[in-house]
Amino acid sequence: MDLSITVNGIRFPNPFLLGSGPPGTNARVIAKSYDAGWGGAVAKTISLESSKVVNVVPRYGKLRSRSNGEVIGFENIELISDRPIEVWLEEFRQIKKDYPNNVLIASIMEEYDKGRWQELTRVVQDTGVDAFELNFSCPHGMTERKMGSEMGEHPDLAEEVTGWVTEVAKIPVWAKMTPNITNIKEPAAAAVRGGAHGISAINTILSVIGVNLDTLRPMPTVEGYSVPGGYSSQAVKPIALRMVSQLALSLPKETSISGIGGIETAHDAIEFMLLGASTVQICTGVMLKGVKMVDELREGLAKFMADKGFNSVQEIVGKSLPYFSTHMDLVSRMKEAKRHKAGEASRDNEWAQKDITEKTAELTSD
Numbered sequence: 502m503d504l505s506i507t508v509n510g511i512r513f514p515n516p517f518l519l520g521s522g523p524p525g526t527n528a529r530v531i532a533k534s535y536d537a538g539w540g541g542a543v544a545k546t547i548s549l550e551s552s553k554v555v556n557v558v559p560r561y562g563k564l565r566s567r568s569n570g571e572v573i574g575f576e577n578i579e580l581i582s583d584r585p586i587e588v589w590l591e592e593f594r595q596i597k598k599d600y601p602n603n604v605l606i607a608s609i610m611e612e613y614d615k616g617r618w619q620e621l622t623r624v625v626q627d628t629g630v631d632a633f634e635l636n637f638s639c640p641h642g643m644t645e646r647k648m649g650s651e652m653g654e655h656p657d658l659a660e661e662v663t664g665w666v667t668e669v670a671k672i673p674v675w676a677k678m679t680p681n682i683t684n685i686k687e688p689a690a691a692a693v694r695g696g697a698h699g700i701s702a703i704n705t706i707l708s709v710i711g712v713n714l715d716t717l718r719p720m721p722t723v724e725g726y727s728v729p730g731g732y733s734s735q736a737v738k739p740i741a742l743r744m745v746s747q748l749a750l751s752l753p754k755e756t757s758i759s760g761i762g763g764i765e766t767a768h769d770a771i772e773f774m775l776l777g778a779s780t781v782q783i784c785t786g787v788m789l790k791g792v793k794m795v796d797e798l799r800e801g802l803a804k805f806m807a808d809k810g811f812n813s814v815q816e817i818v819g820k821s822l823p824y825f826s827t828h829m830d831l832v833s834r835m836k837e838a839k840r841h842k843a844g845e846a847s848r849d850n851e852w853a854q855k856d857i858t859e860k861t862a863e864l865t866s867d
């Protein structure tokens with residue numbers, strides 16, 4: 502089964518991409534994912550000065566199912582990559598040389614400064630990466646330097662910064678949205694006005710994973726203290742699906758959507774596609790299950806296509822969108838269905854009555 506899809510002129514061997522984060526933290530793990538069968542990867546977010554990025558330990562927290570202990574929610578207070586830009590540029594070159602047919606997307610983030618954004622865009626573009634993803638969405642840490650979701654939460658900034666990048670970019674540009682906003686359509690539309698070719702959604706949801714009842718400290722606890730972090734994994738999928746569907750229904754047709762948030766199985770991924778995503782990204786799922794999970798994703802998608810008679814991945818994209826409506830419309834559809842059923846019932850009654858009358862007439866005729 503051919504699982505390829507062409508998005509913004511780029512051919513993806515399949516729609517499954519590593520989401521930006523630990524799964525794409527260096528060239529070695531990205532190469533491993535391509536070998537395992539992933540169509541592409543969004544590398545861990547990079548900036549010009551890695552020395553300003555200092556991570557803490559511990560930086561992860563898990564929410565487990567009460568019934569079987571499975572991880573259903575995941576919080577992180579991890580920052581963007583702390584590896585030097587020169588190392589990344591060399592690795593991007595090497596990956597593209599070794600894997601010309603797999604898609605490599607560079608995730609970039611900078612301070613509110615045109616010169617810095619354009620310099621980062623230029624040097625990364627020169628390595629031959631296929632596209633950019635602008636990180637307007639990391640909800641913690643980087644925001645203290647007015648980076649990440651500070652831009653996704655302010656549509657005017659999202660538009661301006663996207664414009665700086667698209668002014669110098671010769672490859673497609675996706676803007677990654679934060680869900681920590683009332684109306685995700687606004688910053689997404691602003692990024693499109695700034696020239697973005699695609700929208701990625703969602704990044705993590707601001708959260709506090711829990712409080713330690715022995716120490717009374719919120720978690721994850723670093724030397725006794727904590728900060729709210731980003732929530733991901735299975736638990737966020739319904740919110741991500743809602744936001745992806747809102748984007749698909751509101752953005753211009755030619756704007757592509759990359760769906761992210763709680764995807765772990767082919768079933769999850771197909772749901773995002775049916776609601777308008779032409780590619781999907783997986784971050785926490787890969788951290789928990791490993792890159793080999795792509796086998797189930799590919800097999801599950803191929804089986805779904807064969808079972809439902811889809812000839813290409815593109816045909817699936819947005820297929821369920823026409824079935825969103827308004828509450829008033831649902832009410833009138835329900836009333837109509839009731840009337841229809843009542844009509845059928847009274848017709849059945851008439852027939853039954855007619856039957857009895859005819860049978861009685863037969864019996865009494867002699």
Ligand SMILES: Cc1cc2nc3c(=O)[nH]c(=O)nc-3n(C[C@H](O)[C@H](O)[C@H](O)COP(=O)(O)O)c2cc1C
Nearest residue numbers: 520521522546577703704733734762763783784785
């Ligand atoms: C530990 C961790 C680190 C992350 N780092 C980044 C990052 O550097 N850049 C980025 O755009 N998103 C980052 N994310 C967000 C993910 O790419 C993704 O948008 C989010 O986790 C929801 O998808 P998931 O449920 O598949 O993880 C990170 C997520 C996690 C869990």
